[in-house]
Amino acid sequence: MSQIDFVAQKPRSFRTLRTLMALILREMSTTFGRTAFGYLWAILQPVAGIILLTAIFSIALRKPDLGTSFALFYATGLLPFLAFLDISGKVALSIEFSRSLLSFPAVSYLDALLGRLILNTLTQIMVFGLVISATVFIYDQSVAVNYPKIIFAWFLLTLLSAGVGTFNCYMFLRFPEWERIYSVIRRPLLIISCVFYLYEVVPPPYSDYLWFNPLIHIVGMIRSSIFFNYDAAYVSPLYVICFSALPLLIGMTFLHKNSRDLLYR
Structure with a gap:
């Protein structure tokens, strides 16, 4: 690349960054600025779910499948699951959310996707860190977090959310009935994503079928990074990457070809 080409491309990159920041700020003010509590609602939702699960299962069971704290066990499963639903759901509605802005040449469908992906991923990481830290402190748990x-x-959770969200972004616009179909498909996910139990307690052949759910690999990796005595040997990062790449590639290809047409349907 010549120096002239580099200089010519630099303003475009700067405009893209400014567009992304503007979309992120708009998302923050729209999503979290409508209520007095703002970001607090993003934290209260998973906390309420963890408290409810802890109360119910601590009555029926003497101890969780892993560790000694029901709250920490369910937090390490429920938080990644809710993060996937939130991020992928927000990405799926990116174009619809920013439809009025996409009429401007400076704003592309990719800006809308990236803006929502970045903001909601950072939000969910913040929620995860705060809730896990509070749970460890309140219940006096000894953990050795494997940060890498x-x-x-x-990263795998973000990639999976981006893939599913981008695919659904196209499908929701092209086939409006797909939104209802997908809402039905995702209902059993809470049960089959190893939120309430460990993958190892599921007997074959059901465990063989369960393995193909990419969320169990992410939940297993997160739990093994917090519970030092949990190995999660079944986890396959390569499978999650391949599973995520397919809908991401399909969604990006069709959005690239049809995004402008879909805006004016």
Whole structure:
């Protein structure tokens, strides 16, 4: 690349960064600025779920499948699951959310996707860190966090959310009935994503079928990065990457070809 080409491309990159920041700030003010509590609602939702699960299962069971704290066990499963639903759901509605802005040449569908992906991923990471830290402190748990592994697990979670969200972004616009179909498909996910139990307690052949759910690999990796005595040998990062790449590639390809047409349907 010549120096002239580099200089010519630099303003475009700067405009893209400014567009992304503007979309992120708009998302923050729209999503979290409508209520008095703002970001607090993003934290209260998973906390309420963890408290409810802890209360119910601590009555029926003497101890969780892993560790000694029901709250920490369910937090390490429920938080990644809710993060996937939130991030992928927000990405899926990116174009619809920013439809009025996409009429401007400076704003592309990719800006809308990235803006929502970045903001909501950072929000969910903040929620995860705060809730896990509070749970460890309140219940006086001894943990040895494997930070490289947990960072990699969040990378996989972000990639999966981006893939599913981008695919659904196209499908929701092209086939409006797909939104209802997908809402039905995702209902059993809470049960089959190893939120309430460990993968190892599921007997074959059901465990063989369960293995193909990419969320169990992410939940397993996060739990193994927090519970030092948990190995999660079944986890396959390569499978999660391949599973995520397919819908991401399909969604990006069709959005690239049809995004402008879909805006005016």
